[in-house]
Amino acid sequence: MTVTVVGSFTPSVLLDLAASTGQLREHGLDVEEVPVSSSPGQFRSLLDDELHVALTSPDNVMAYRFSPANPLGALADVRIVGAVDRGMGLGLYARPGLGRDDLAGARVGVDVPTSGFAFALYALADALGTSRDDYELLTLGSTPRRLEALLAGDCDVTMLNAGNELVAEAAGCVRLAGVERLGAYLGTVVAVAGERHLPEAEALVAALLATGRDVLEGRLDAEAAAAAAARLDLTPDLAARYVARMRSATEGLVPDGAVDRPALETLVRLRTTYQPVPAPGGGDVLDAALDEDSGLVHPR
Missing domain, CATH: 3.40.190.10 (Periplasmic binding protein-like II)
Structure with a gap:
């Protein structure tokens, strides 16, 4: 089984649970999670194939796909494969x-x-x-x-x-x-560059969704609290709060992994407000992110 390298900013409790419950294995995945120090570093590594899949902000994916003003200064074929959470207390x-x-x-x-x-x-x-x-x-x-x-x-x-x-x-x-x-918000998504690692990214989304359903339905309370305590160095009380936040409809896990338009509209509004980049034909380059055929979100 080939190792899939996943880059994340904060250790992922959901990914840890997907491993410990066997969901990664059931979906044919052997995952190595590695920490990333910044969003430019994460996407540089993704484009260089040092990372295969990213757990990242959807804004990052929009920036590197549509905005030449992104920190790397170049556009890339990056896409969102599935939504993970709505900010987790952001x-x-x-x-x-x-x-x-x-x-x-x-x-x-x-x-x-x-x-x-x-x-x-x-x-x-x-x-x-x-x-x-x-x-x-x-x-x-x-x-x-x-x-x-x-x-x-x-x-x-x-x-x-x-x-x-x-x-x-x-x-x-x-x-x-x-x-x-x-307004509506997405905090974390599964993202990939190009198509080489798209199958692994799709499998990862499926594994995380299956694990997330168990969390949302209360079947992994003890396991999730233990993972949060171990991975994030939380006390038992804080770990319990973390698990409750995972189940929050407004801040927690996205049950179906769907990338909803209202959340994308919020992200586009923020970026075009604080870093507008005029498009050649008028408007902003980020306006294209809201087109259904933009390629930003991989069809599921």
């Missing part, structure tokens, strides 16, 4: 002692300034009355790295999710706003 967090009125002048950590989570951060800050020009941006890489920076006092505010936000809350950090304020 929100704007401040270090202990800071509040909504302290955003002006704050040191704000992002993956890179043009990532999907960064755009969501700008929108939430705007909603709280602080414009992008009023705080200092720090490029810090993946979500676990930003959590470390927040807890160490190396940044004042950042976007956190996928269990990292629970650790932050336990340490006294303050949730200033959640991504649900922005």
Whole structure:
């Protein structure tokens, strides 16, 4: 069996469960999960075939497929194969002692300034009355790295999710706003470059969906809590909260793996607001992402 290399920002509890319950094996997969340090690094590795499949933000896929202003400066045949979750608690967090009125002048950590989570951060800050020009941006890489920076006092505010936000809350950090304020949202998708690893990506989506159904229907509570505690270094209480969040209809797992148009519209609106790129015929290059035949979402 060929090893499929999957790149993720935060260790995936769902992927761990798919392995431990035998779903990966049933779908013909032997998966090696490797951490990625940033979204540009993830997609560079995906295009270089160092990664076969990515667990990533759908905004990243849109950027590398449609926008020449992406960090790699080139368009690529990347596509979404299936949706995984709706953000898993994604929100704007401040270090202990800071509040909504302290955003002006704050040191704000992002993956890179043009990532999907960064755009969501700008929108939430705007909603709280602080414009992008009023705080200092720090490029810090993946979500676990930003959590470390927040807890160490190396940044004042950042976007956190996928269990990292629970650790932050336990340490006294303050949730200033959640991504649900922005409308329908997708946090994580399965993505692939080209067609070489498309079969593995489709098999992975199927395995994750089967595992997700067991989580949503309460058949893996103990196993999911144990995986969350081990993979994300959570206390039992925080691990239980993580499992509850997996079952959330607004923040948790996407039961059918479908990429819904309202969520894509939210992501397009964020990117065209904070990094508009005019299209030759008018409008924005990201407008094409909403076309049914754009190729952004692989038909299932």
